[in-house]
Amino acid sequence: MSQKEPDSQIGYLHSEDTYPELIIECDSRSLCTDEAVGKDLWKKAKYQKRPSFNLVGETEDEQRTYGKSDIDRIWVAVDGMGGDYAPGTILEGCLRAVELLPLKIRFVAEPELFDLAVQELRLEDKLQRALSNGLIELIPSGISIAMSEEPTMVRRKCRASINIAMDLVRIGRATSMYSAGNSGAVMASAIFRLGRLVGIxxxxxxxxxxxxxxxxxxxxxxxxxxxxxxxxxxxxxxxxxxxxxxxxxxxxxxxxxxxxxxxxxxxxxxxxxxxxxxxxxxxxxxxxxxxxxxxxxxxxxxxxxxxxxxxxxxxxxxxxxxxxxxxxxxxxxxxxxxxxxxxxxxxxxxxxxxxxxxxxxxxxALLLGINGISVIGHGSSKALSVVSALRLAYSAAHHNVMSDLKKLSTAIVN
Amino acid sequence: MSQKEPDSQIGYLHSEDTYPELIIECDSRSLCTDEAVGKDLWKKAKYQKRPSFNLVGETEDEQRTYGKSDIDRIWVAVDGMGGDYAPGTILEGCLRAVELLPLKIRFVAEPELFDLAVQELRLEDKLQRALSNGLIELIPSGISIAMSEEPTMVRRKCRASINIAMDLVRIGRATSMYSAGNSGAVMASAIFRLGRLVGIxxxxxxxxxxxxxxxxxxxxxxxxxxxxxxxxxxxxxxxxxxxxxxxxxxxxxxxxxxxxxxxxxxxxxxxxxxxxxxxxxxxxxxxxxxxxxxxxxxxxxxxxxxxxxxxxxxxxxxxxxxxxxxxxxxxxxxxxxxxxxxxxxxxxxxxxxxxxxxxxxxxxALLLGINGISVIGHGSSKALSVVSALRLAYSAAHHNVMSDLKKLSTAIVN
Missing domain, CATH: 3.40.718.10 (Isopropylmalate Dehydrogenase)
Structure with a gap:
């Protein structure tokens, strides 16, 4: 799986309590209304066990720990806040998906809502296991984009989970992203963050x-x-x-x-x-x-x-x-x-x-025509739908569809 | 069932060999390209047994012959040439419908194609029985409008089966009409022949x-x-x-x-x-x-x-x-x-x-917003669909939906 070089405009801060913080690029032309910027670090250390953002098979240590089969796993970024039953049900689906599919998940969510959902659905043990095995990583996000909001809100709510998941693809920290959120917003975020293919x-x-x-x-x-x-x-x-x-x-x-x-x-x-x-x-x-x-x-x-x-x-x-x-x-x-x-x-x-x-x-469903792989789920996605969507994300990334779509760009302009 | 007075512009000729001919009103502004006008009388006398166009229960003779239950039957005009399997399958459906439903059918078709279809599907005996019982009447038509033709062809092919069926409703010789033909043409014909409800x-x-x-x-x-x-x-x-x-x-x-x-x-x-x-x-x-x-x-x-x-x-x-x-x-x-x-x-x-x-x-399906009841069938209608559509035509005519829709007209303009 080819990985892109991190984008120079985006970097990672490993915060003091070992949580990574994504510095999200904001559109200077639009006002960022996300008040949570800078305040929404994932404060609680109870889940995370390992330093984040080592690409799969990147470190010798990782190769030793997870063995050959694990090295084949590919990273998928998940917008944990998208969908009517987010974040709980989305997490539930992700936990099932990592058992069934050769992937690892960078799960982006608002920490407080996430914690509540984990308690409510009693997912503590399962989550803990997945975290210890390095199959899931948690990434904090700012205020999310509601289902009823205008897609252009992705430019104002810069640290929304959709945007962060999209940026993970952009900088090569995930091969693909999945969101069951506002599909207009997913598309807008994909256009702004990943860009369209030439000619589309x-x-x-x-x-x-x-x-x-x-x-x-x-x-x-x-x-x-x-x-x-x-x-x-x-x-x-x-x-x-x-x-x-x-x-x-x-x-x-x-x-x-x-x-x-x-x-x-x-x-x-x-x-x-x-x-x-x-x-x-x-x-x-x-x-x-x-x-x-x-x-x-x-x-x-x-x-x-x-x-x-x-x-x-x-x-x-x-x-x-x-x-x-x-x-x-x-x-x-x-x-x-x-x-x-x-x-x-x-x-x-x-x-x-x-x-x-x-x-x-x-x-x-796949978002086609952008410079990266995004899978969009139904707003009403339950755990089984999430697994199914992640299977699609895996499949598209695995077949390296992006390189073919980029070839298409050339074909369209010629 | 209230019957309208025959329109003064439209009359009936009982041709020498007892077949009725509808003199179809042509739009003077458009050229009538139907070469068959005047030539397409139903030449063969083998099916028809009774003089046509007595309204149900209209004559004492009819009342004696068919009894009380038959008097309750209402007339429906059928475009015999509409649909992918017309006219044979449409006739087949009509023959079944008159056995199941309290209606009589004025069947409009191109005589030559009709005869061929009757032979092919071996419907002679059944048809003969229905004709003798006065449950079906045959009305000859000119060249039909093909599925692929522009709806406006209804103005040029004046004697097309769709137009004749529509006119039967207009002059009160049928309570409703059914066509499985080109739905655009059915609508155009309905607008030209029956007119729209006020405000629609x-x-x-x-x-x-x-x-x-x-x-x-x-x-x-x-x-x-x-x-x-x-x-x-x-x-x-x-x-x-x-x-x-x-x-x-x-x-x-x-x-x-x-x-x-x-x-x-x-x-x-x-x-x-x-x-x-x-x-x-x-x-x-x-x-x-x-x-x-x-x-x-x-x-x-x-x-x-x-x-x-x-x-x-x-x-x-x-x-x-x-x-x-x-x-x-x-x-x-x-x-x-x-x-x-x-x-x-x-x-x-x-x-x-x-x-x-x-x-x-x-x-x-019902054509709503016109000054009469038209039921449109699928182009691919088979006999069972025809029965089902005729049931709808009966039901709408039986409930006297037109008088309610005319009330709507008043409601819309007020």
């Missing part, structure tokens, strides 16, 4: 939807970053999705579709009508035409392009349909005497079906 | 989605008539949906939601941000706020408002999710020995689940 006007959020074929997924983008789009944005989404599908999902020649309300090229809203010829004229990917709502899960497309409003509605709708149908199953299957007997026989298979439909299993 | 800029297509609660449906509009919307359109959709939900679905105080990507009023695309305050300021209905994709099927809303692009994608997506999940069930349930035994016990319940999920069961 607006980054997009790409989500993987299941298809009829259990072995195939379809990448849908944008699912929420850009509510109002221009045709050129959709064109760029197609370029981004194409690369991602090729290099991370290993699809040789991804079939790209444009979400529309009819198959014919004369159908659609103004945006689609203007986008269609752009995609049609493109020879850098395989545009196969319009994709109606009913075709998204058909398995006939590998990448599906849409504006962020439509994609977001569709993503959330999909999740709910799964749970509605589970309720239908629960209500209908055991009806009657035969139903009761049959259902009893099917317990194990029903659990598997639930797992396949459950959105928590598909709980992360 | 753009009619909308409203579809009923199932919810978690088997006894509750949610009305989603628009699902395809208006791909690009203004805030005032969405405002009017809310007014239309409110009345429809109250009078046809019998919801006392419908809870109205606006499709958006977040619950907060600051979230959304430009259209939603501008629509929200309009709905908020309204006191003629109960606007309960933004409705995310995941909330549509929650049962927390009775009416959900969105632009026709988003609604159409969602509608088609919903249908496909049902069938994808059925495939998941089919694949996962019988796995293993216990699974096979259990599935065998569950056969009957599985059929019921399939029925509840199958989109063919939910196969029609």
């Amino acid at each position: 006007d607006r980054p997009a959020i790409g989500a993987l939807f299941p298809t009829k074929d259990p072995n195939q997924q379809v990448l849908v983008l944008d699912v929420g970053a850009n509510t109002d789009c221009k045709p050129s944005y959709l064109h760029q989404f197609a370029l981004l999705g194409n690369i991602y599908s090729q290099y991370v999902l290993q699809v040789e020649q991804p079939r790209i579709g444009l979400i529309n309300i009819g198959e014919e090229d004369c159908k659609g809203n103004e945006l689609c009508l203007k986008t269609y010829p752009l995609l049609m004229a493109e020879n850098r990917f395989n545009f196969v035409g319009n994709c109606e709502g009913r075709d998204v899960l058909s398995g006939n497309f590998d990448v599906v392009i849409c504006d962020g409003f439509t994609g977001n509605v569709m993503l959330k709708f999909l999740e709910s349909v799964g749970s509605v149908l589970l309720e239908v199953l629960r209500a209908e299957l055991p009806r009657g005497r035969r139903g009761k007997v049959g259902s009893a026989f099917l317990q194990r298979n029903l659990v598997r079906i639930k797992k396949r439909l459950d959105h928590a299993e598909h709980g992360g | 800029d753009r009619p909308a297509i409203g579809a009923l989605f199932p919810t978690k609660d088997p006894n509750q449906q949610v009305l989603v509009l628009d699902v395809g008539a208006n791909t690009d919307c203004k805030p005032s359109y969405l405002h009017q959709f809310a007014l239309l949906g409110n009345i429809y939900s109250q009078y046809v679905l019998q919801v006392e105080q419908p809870r109205i939601g606006l499709i958006n990507i977040g619950e907060e009023d600051c979230k959304g695309n430009e259209l939603c941000l501008k629509t929200y305050p309009l709905l908020m300021a309204e006191n003629r209905f109960n606007f309960v706020g933004n409705c995310e994709g995941r909330d549509v099927l929650s049962g927390n809303f009775d009416v959900v408002i969105c632009d026709g692009f988003t609604g159409n994608v969602m509608l088609k997506f919903l249908e496909s999710v049902g069938s994808v999940l059925l495939e998941v069930l089919r694949a996962e349930l019988p796995r293993g020995r216990r699974g096979k035994v259990g599935s065998a016990f569950l056969q009957r319940n599985l059929v019921r689940i399939k029925k509840r999920l199958d989109h063919a069961e939910h196969g029609g």
Whole structure:
């Protein structure tokens, strides 16, 4: 895993009580309203056991301590304050993830809220173990950005957890970051802190939807970053999705579709009508035409392009349909005497079906088009979703998708 | 059922071989390119047995022949040429519908294609029976409007089946019409032939989605008539949906939601941000706020408002999710020995689940905001969808929804 050199504008202070403090670069043009700057060091020493920010396998000591398999672990920065159930549930997911996946987590959170959540969920022992094993590190943050706040608040709340997690990626202290917070704010922070890829006007959020074929997924983008789009944005989404599908999902020649309300090229809203010829004229990917709502899960497309409003509605709708149908199953299957007997026989298979439909299993989306890997979770993420999103973060970092996306930049400008 | 007086501009010719011919009013400003005008009389006499266009229960003879229950049947005009499998499958659905529902059908189609389809599907006997019983009448039409054609073609192809079916409603020869054709063309024809309700800029297509609660449906509009919307359109959709939900679905105080990507009023695309305050300021209905994709099927809303692009994608997506999940069930349930035994016990319940999920069961949408009842089916409608759509046409006509919608007109302008 290639690591970037620390950025000269950002440095680390190992505070007296061994906690690192990130000096966060503030935008001089906007007023930093974060009153906690400088005051919110992680005061309590009870969790942290080791000095922070040794890259994995960096020191001989670390190599001796954690052994070969641990050296392969990669660092992921987690915005511990993002999401409706943060920070407790996010931490819970992280603790599970480090048991299941070859990664280590730099967990960024407001210390006081974090401590409360740890007590509430009784995670002290588990956390302590993970800290002692060096699988989790805690990084203090300032006041967080609320779900209802404007994305631009990332410029005022400089020490918000989103910003710190993003900076960890920027300076190479993490290979990727994950946040279940305000997705607009995650995107804004990514743009300000990591920057866009050359040739990309607006980054997009790409989500993987299941298809009829259990072995195939379809990448849908944008699912929420850009509510109002221009045709050129959709064109760029197609370029981004194409690369991602090729290099991370290993699809040789991804079939790209444009979400529309009819198959014919004369159908659609103004945006689609203007986008269609752009995609049609493109020879850098395989545009196969319009994709109606009913075709998204058909398995006939590998990448599906849409504006962020439509994609977001569709993503959330999909999740709910799964749970509605589970309720239908629960209500209908055991009806009657035969139903009761049959259902009893099917317990194990029903659990598997639930797992396949459950959105928590598909709980992360990638921010594409920025200069680093960011995974965005649902605001309502529970522990299982967090694990699933971290799996995605690992997978993207592991496949070194960034280097491919940077190649794309060159391709777009040329 | 109140019947309108025949429009003076439109009359009927009973052709020599007893087939009625509709003299279709053509827009003098647009050139009528339909070469078949005047030539496409239904030449073959083999199906038709009775003189056409006696309104149900209109003649004593009819009352004697068909008895009391038949008098209660209402006339529905069907665009026999609309849809991917027209006219055969549409006729098949109509033949089934007249057995199940208290209605009679005026079936409009191109005679030659109709004859071919009847032969192909071997519907001769069934059709003959329905004709002899006066449950179906055949009306010849000119060249149809293709799925890929511009909606404005309804002004050039004056004798297209959509136009004739619409005119039957206009002159009171049918209480409602059904088409599974080009939905843009259906809307255009409805606007030109029937006219909009006073105060309504753009009619909308409203579809009923199932919810978690088997006894509750949610009305989603628009699902395809208006791909690009203004805030005032969405405002009017809310007014239309409110009345429809109250009078046809019998919801006392419908809870109205606006499709958006977040619950907060600051979230959304430009259209939603501008629509929200309009709905908020309204006191003629109960606007309960933004409705995310995941909330549509929650049962927390009775009416959900969105632009026709988003609604159409969602509608088609919903249908496909049902069938994808059925495939998941089919694949996962019988796995293993216990699974096979259990599935065998569950056969009957599985059929019921399939029925509840199958989109063919939910196969029609209402065109709201025009001066008459039009039901639009999916382009891919099969016989079962046709029956389901005709049930909706019957239900709307039976509840006399038009008189309530006309009251709305007064409410909107006041």
